[in-house]
Amino acid sequence: MSRSYKHRLSDLSREGERSITAQIVDVFTAAIEAGELEPGAQLPPTRRLAELAGVNHLTAARAYRKLAELGLVAGRVGRGTFVRQNAPGAGQALAEAGDGSAWQLYALPDEVETPSDRIVGEMFNQARREDLIPLMIGYPGDALFPAERFAAILGDVAAAEGARSHQYGDVEGAAELRHELGALGREQGFASSGEEIITTTGAAHGLTLAARALLRPGDVVAVESPTFPGSLNALRATGASLWPVPVDDDGLDVDALAQLTRRRQIKLVALQPRLHNPTGRDLSAERRRRLAELARNEGFFIVEDGVYADLRFEGESPGALRAEAPEHVIYVSSLSKTVTPGLRVGWVASSGPVFERILAEKRSAVLHTPLITELALARFLADGGYGHQLDAAIAFYGERCEALLGAVNEYLGGIAQVRRPLGGGHLWLSLSERIDERDLYEEAGRQGVSFLPGAAMMPERPRRAHARLSFGYLDPPELREGVKRFAAAIRAVGRADRQREALPVA
Numbered sequence: 001m002s003r004s005y006k007h008r009l010s011d012l013s014r015e016g017e018r019s020i021t022a023q024i025v026d027v028f029t030a031a032i033e034a035g036e037l038e039p040g041a042q043l044p045p046t047r048r049l050a051e052l053a054g055v056n057h058l059t060a061a062r063a064y065r066k067l068a069e070l071g072l073v074a075g076r077v078g079r080g081t082f083v084r085q086n087a088p089g090a091g092q093a094l095a096e097a098g099d100g101s102a103w104q105l106y107a108l109p110d111e112v113e114t115p116s117d118r119i120v121g122e123m124f125n126q127a128r129r130e131d132l133i134p135l136m137i138g139y140p141g142d143a144l145f146p147a148e149r150f151a152a153i154l155g156d157v158a159a160a161e162g163a164r165s166h167q168y169g170d171v172e173g174a175a176e177l178r179h180e181l182g183a184l185g186r187e188q189g190f191a192s193s194g195e196e197i198i199t200t201t202g203a204a205h206g207l208t209l210a211a212r213a214l215l216r217p218g219d220v221v222a223v224e225s226p227t228f229p230g231s232l233n234a235l236r237a238t239g240a241s242l243w244p245v246p247v248d249d250d251g252l253d254v255d256a257l258a259q260l261t262r263r264r265q266i267k268l269v270a271l272q273p274r275l276h277n278p279t280g281r282d283l284s285a286e287r288r289r290r291l292a293e294l295a296r297n298e299g300f301f302i303v304e305d306g307v308y309a310d311l312r313f314e315g316e317s318p319g320a321l322r323a324e325a326p327e328h329v330i331y332v333s334s335l336s337k338t339v340t341p342g343l344r345v346g347w348v349a350s351s352g353p354v355f356e357r358i359l360a361e362k363r364s365a366v367l368h369t370p371l372i373t374e375l376a377l378a379r380f381l382a383d384g385g386y387g388h389q390l391d392a393a394i395a396f397y398g399e400r401c402e403a404l405l406g407a408v409n410e411y412l413g414g415i416a417q418v419r420r421p422l423g424g425g426h427l428w429l430s431l432s433e434r435i436d437e438r439d440l441y442e443e444a445g446r447q448g449v450s451f452l453p454g455a456a457m458m459p460e461r462p463r464r465a466h467a468r469l470s471f472g473y474l475d476p477p478e479l480r481e482g483v484k485r486f487a488a489a490i491r492a493v494g495r496a497d498r499q500r501e502a503l504p505v506a
Helices: 005-009 020-033 046-053 057-069 090-096 115-126 147-166 175-188 203-214 229-236 254-263 285-298 353-365 371-382 385-411 437-447 476-501
Strands: 073-076 080-083 197-200 220-225 241-248 266-271 301-305 329-334 346-349 416-418 426-431 466-470
Touching (some): 020 046, 057 073, 057 080, 203 329, 266 285, 437 466, 466 476
Parallel strands (some): 220 266
Antiparallel strands (some): 073 080, 197 346, 416 426
C-alpha cells in the first residue's frame, strides 16, 4: 500500500538538488493525479502544512501559490485551498462520485468569493450561537424594537385596508410611505418630495438597484476604504472595477479622489458622508463642497448611504449630501438600524433620468415591495413615532458605545488605535502588531468571539490588520467580555507568529 501524501511530506530530502518547495509541489501533484486528493478536496491549512513538512509558514504558502499557478488548486478567501474541479483526474473522480449532483461542478461557473461575501453570510448565523460573543454583528439588539407598537399598527392596517394590504402595489412603493419619506427628506435634505422616492427591501437592496442602473462591466467606481461590505458586494456584482479612496477623521480623502479622476474616468463614487460605517465620522464641510464640485466638473454620480446618519451622539448633523448636488447624488437608506430591520423597508431618492433607470431595475427584479409593511411604516411615521424611537435608539447605542470604548481602552491599550466615533454602531480598530487577519479571525473563534476583519471592508488588500467591533447588538457586560477574549486572541496569534518566524527557511 502506497503511503499517503501526508506521510510523504514528512520525508522530504534536505540534501537533494530539488528545493523543499518543489518537493512539496511534487507530493501534492502526485496525490492529485492519483486521485488521492479528489476534485474539491481541501488541502491542509498552511500552518498545518508547515508542521507536516517541517518548514515555516512562508515556504508552505509559496508551495500553494505554485500549485495554483499550475492550475491544480484554487484559494477561497477565508475558507482555504481546494483541488480544482478541472485538475488532472477530475473526470474520473466525478464519474465515480455517488452524488447525482456531481455534474453541476462542470456546469457552474467558477466561484469567486471575497471576504465581504463570506462575512455577510456568517454574520446572521453567529447570532444564534451560544458559544460565541458576536462583536461582528452590526444590527441592533431586540430590546430596541418597538414590537408592541408595530403589532398594533399592523393589525390596524390590515383591518382598515382589507384586501388592498394583500394586493400588489405600485412599483415605486406605497404612496403613503413615499409621502412620509418625502417629508423626512425635506427635513434632512435627501429629497424634495415623495416623487423622488422609490421604496426597496432594505438599504442593501437599494444599493444593488442603484449599482445595476448605473454600472456596466469595466466601469470605474471609487469607494471608501474601509466601507460597508454590502456596498462592495453590490458594486462588484456589476463587473465594475473598484478603486479605493482612503478615509480619515474628516471622511473621504477628496484630494486622493481628485488625483484618481486624473488617471481614470470615474463613473460613480460610493460613500457614507454622515456617521460612516465603520469609523463613525463625518465628511467635513470643506470636503463636502469640493466633492459636489468635483462631481459636477467630472460628470460622475455619487451614491450616498445614510443608514447610520441619524444615530448621532456628538455634534450637529450636516444634513444629507444630496442637498448640495441633487442632480448627481443618489441617496440610499432605511430605518433598519433605528426602528426595525424585520420590516425590510428602505428607499432610494433620486431625480432625472436615473430615477426611471432605478425604477426599471426594481420592476425587473422584484416588481414591487410588500405593501402591508410599507403601509405600517407610513402609519408609524405619520403618527410621529420616529422622533421618540430615534431618541431611544440614540440612548441605546450611546450606552453600548461607551461600554465598548471602555473595554477597548482597558484590554487593548497599546495593542490597537481607535478614534471615538461621533455616532453610528461601530468602532474601527487599527492593530499595532503585524499579524495576519485570517489567523486572528480563526483564533478569535477559538477564544469565543468574532469581529469583522478589515479585509472584508476594503476593496484592496490591507497593509496592516484592522478590525470592526460593533456595539448595537450586545449588552454592555457582553461587550466587555468580548473585548477581553479578542485581546487574548491577538496575544495568541502574536506568540504563534513569533514562533513560526524562528523556524529555518527551507
